[in-house]
Amino acid sequence: MGPRVNTGEEHGGHESQDGVLRSGRSGDSPERKRSPPGGWPTPRSLYLHVPFCRHRCGYCNFSVLAGRDDLQDRFLDAIESEVRGVRARTGSESPLLLDTLYLGGGTPTQLTDARLQRLMRILRENVTLSPGAEFTCEANPEDVDVTVLSRLKEAGVNRISLGVQSFHDSKLQTLQRSHSRDHAIGAIELAAKWIGNVTIDLIFAVPGETLADWRQDLECAVSLPIRHVSTYSLTYEKGTQFWSRRKRGGLTPVDEAVDIRMYRASRQVLGDACFDHYEISSFAMPGYRSQHNSVYWNGYGWYALGPGAARFVEGRRHVNHRSPTTYIKRMLETGDATAEHESISLEQHAREIAAFGIRQIDGIDLAEVDRRVGYEFSRTIESVLESCEQSKWLCRNGSHVKLTSRGLLFADSVESMILQ
Numbered sequence: 001m002g003p004r005v006n007t008g009e010e011h012g013g014h015e016s017q018d019g020v021l022r023s024g025r026s027g028d029s030p031e032r033k034r035s036p037p038g039g040w041p042t043p044r045s046l047y048l049h050v051p052f053c054r055h056r057c058g059y060c061n062f063s064v065l066a067g068r069d070d071l072q073d074r075f076l077d078a079i080e081s082e083v084r085g086v087r088a089r090t091g092s093e094s095p096l097l098l099d100t101l102y103l104g105g106g107t108p109t110q111l112t113d114a115r116l117q118r119l120m121r122i123l124r125e126n127v128t129l130s131p132g133a134e135f136t137c138e139a140n141p142e143d144v145d146v147t148v149l150s151r152l153k154e155a156g157v158n159r160i161s162l163g164v165q166s167f168h169d170s171k172l173q174t175l176q177r178s179h180s181r182d183h184a185i186g187a188i189e190l191a192a193k194w195i196g197n198v199t200i201d202l203i204f205a206v207p208g209e210t211l212a213d214w215r216q217d218l219e220c221a222v223s224l225p226i227r228h229v230s231t232y233s234l235t236y237e238k239g240t241q242f243w244s245r246r247k248r249g250g251l252t253p254v255d256e257a258v259d260i261r262m263y264r265a266s267r268q269v270l271g272d273a274c275f276d277h278y279e280i281s282s283f284a285m286p287g288y289r290s291q292h293n294s295v296y297w298n299g300y301g302w303y304a305l306g307p308g309a310a311r312f313v314e315g316r317r318h319v320n321h322r323s324p325t326t327y328i329k330r331m332l333e334t335g336d337a338t339a340e341h342e343s344i345s346l347e348q349h350a351r352e353i354a355a356f357g358i359r360q361i362d363g364i365d366l367a368e369v370d371r372r373v374g375y376e377f378s379r380t381i382e383s384v385l386e387s388c389e390q391s392k393w394l395c396r397n398g399s400h401v402k403l404t405s406r407g408l409l410f411a412d413s414v415e416s417m418i419l420q
């Protein structure tokens with residue numbers, strides 16, 4: 001959809017985000033082999049990556065299959081096999097009990113109607129949603145119609161994430177999106193009627209964009225019936241068309257100072273419209289924070305299915321093959337599409353909770369992190385915290401730590417210092 005951070009899919013950009021929460025530490029401390037007091041939590045969240053898209057947008061580095069809808073049936077066979085394997089590994093006959101379920105991509109709504117129904121049938125047979133569970137599905141504005149929305153609603157989807165990106169036609173063209181401003185507005189209004197809880201992604205700092213353009217995007221967004229917005233500065237990931245074009249001088253990035261002013265404008269315009277800025281890139285009306293992303297930010301463990309998907313279960317992280325065709329082949333031939341896996345040491349786990357948790361505007365309580373891992377981890381990062389405090393990136397109140405307004409602009413640096 002847009003650049004993301006933390007969706008459980010391994011991609012290098014946004015709302016996940018990248019996405020995959022990985023520190024890369026090998027964990028050679030004495031805490032290496034220990035598990036948290038009470039053991040690793042049983043995941044109650046699942047991310048499912050649907051890789052199909054009409055075409056690949058120039059800035060996208062996600063695991064995507066463009067123009068290969070002929071593979072949809074085999075993909076669903078693979079997903080069915082994978083989710084059954086996950087269930088079997090829990091050792092229980094029961095479906096997986098979930099508090100959050102997230103269908104991302106790619107574009108889940110690129111599945112044909114019959115295949116979307118089959119996907120929902122596979123989920124019905126293998127997962128049970130707890131009362132009040134959050135069930136999100138991503139969609140592109142051009143796919144949103146009554147048929148799709150009614151399918152999503154009858155399957156229990158109660159949150160829809162639209163890859164709007166902008167309300168300016170020229171900016172959408174630069175981003176190589178196939179929808180228009182009118183499509184986006186129509187999709188939001190229709191989705192709000194059917195699903196109620198609508199979140200949108202918006203991208204800023206697109207070549208040629210001015211601060212005034214971005215403010216108009218934000219003002220248009222808050223005039224519409226949305227409950228949540230994720231905003232991302234355009235990134236040029238290696239391997240994408242935008243990366244090559246920029247290298248050749250064919251795309252000129254927005255000046256960094258303007259990029260920062262755009263980020264501040266997001267906070268101001270969305271804040272004035274009662275959207276709470278609760279994570280670096282995320283803004284929500286009261287009661288509409290993303291429950292699913294909160295699981296990533298707080299390191300609670302999650303299942304993940306599909307190409308590039310990364311799961312964190314029982315203190316181990318498994319990442320599936322990024323290539324959708326390799327994923328399908330491996331899954332159907334061997335029942336396992338894992339490309340990499342690693343055990344997470346207790347110290348690594350603590351560092352990840354602290355590093356990703358601090359992305360939340362309310363900050364984190366390090367005493368709580370210590371309690372979760374069962375030892376005084378916070379002492380390990382004392383020098384990092386002191387250095388970030390001196391740079392005025394962090395402020396502390398007892399064991400509570402949060403980013404300052406200035407620190408929000410250096411969150412990636414704080415994150416990597418804590419992870420090291």
Ligand code: SF4
Pocket residue numbers: 001002003052053054055056057060061062064105106107140163
């Ligand atoms: S719609 Fe574009 S940005 Fe989104 S996943 Fe597909 S190719 Fe990537």
